[in-house]
Amino acid sequence: MGWVLIVLMAALVFVALWRFGRFDKAALQFLGAALLIALAGYAWQGRPGLEGKPVPPPVREKLPDTAFAEVRGDMLGEFDVAAHWLTIADSYHRRGDTLNAAGVIGSALREHPNNADLWVGLGNALVLHADGMMTPAAELAFQHAAAIAPDHPGPKFFYGLALAQGGKFDEAEAIWRNILATAPPGVSWRPMIEERLMMLDQARAMGMVP
Incomplete structure (x- = not known):
């Protein structure tokens, strides 16, 4: 044939x-x-009688959850509009697709431009896309989130977390200590910040952090 x-x-x-x-x-x-x-x-080379063998696409190894994904539920909540979109972005992050992770959150912000949690997620996604560097666009996203929700600790906490991931430990520590200074003593997320400050102190004592 x-x-x-x-x-x-x-x-x-x-x-x-x-x-x-x-x-x-x-x-x-x-x-x-x-x-x-x-x-x-x-x-000479054709083999029309051979059975077709489609080659499956390469399987990508799934990456672990980001630090943002691990704690965002405790700080931002898990059952609102932002959580839905951030969960989708997390799935892209686990595949190593940081570009589409940021794109998903950007699409959500077109529908919900005043959602502080989405702006926090965008800042984090942009930092991850830049291999841990705090870019001007990421910093602007964190600042916009803080302007929308000035009394919420989430934007400041995750801004500090992104700074720490980029090696700016002193700036991150200053932000976290400022949050604790104004936080109620019994608030649920207080131990989360205290734990990170303790880990930072231990890393300095061991010479792992300057």
Whole structure:
């Protein structure tokens, strides 16, 4: 069947060129020689009787959850509009697709431009896309979140977390200590910040953090 199709296609090409083309006899002879070489190559290498074996796409190893994904539920909540979109972005992060993770949150912000949690998520996504660097766009996203919800600790806490991931431990520590200084003593997220400050102190004592 493969040979029949090839011969039929070759015949159609010759007829079309002869009827509608502007090729002279020498050009047609050259084209004929090229087609004969192609047929010879098929006869030599072609295996039309072999069963088809589609190659599956490579399986990507899933990445662990980001620090933001691990604690955002405790600080921002888990059952609102922002949590839905941030969960989708987390799935892209686990695949290593940081570009689409930021794009998903950007799409959500077009529908909910005044959602502080989404702006926090965008800032975090932009930091991850920049390999841990605090870019001007990411910093602007964190600042916008803080402006929308000035009394909420989430934007400041995650801004500090992003700074720490980029190696700016002193700035992160200053932000976290300022949050604790104004936080009620029994608030649920207070131990989370205290734990990170303790880990930072231990890392300094061991010489792991300057």
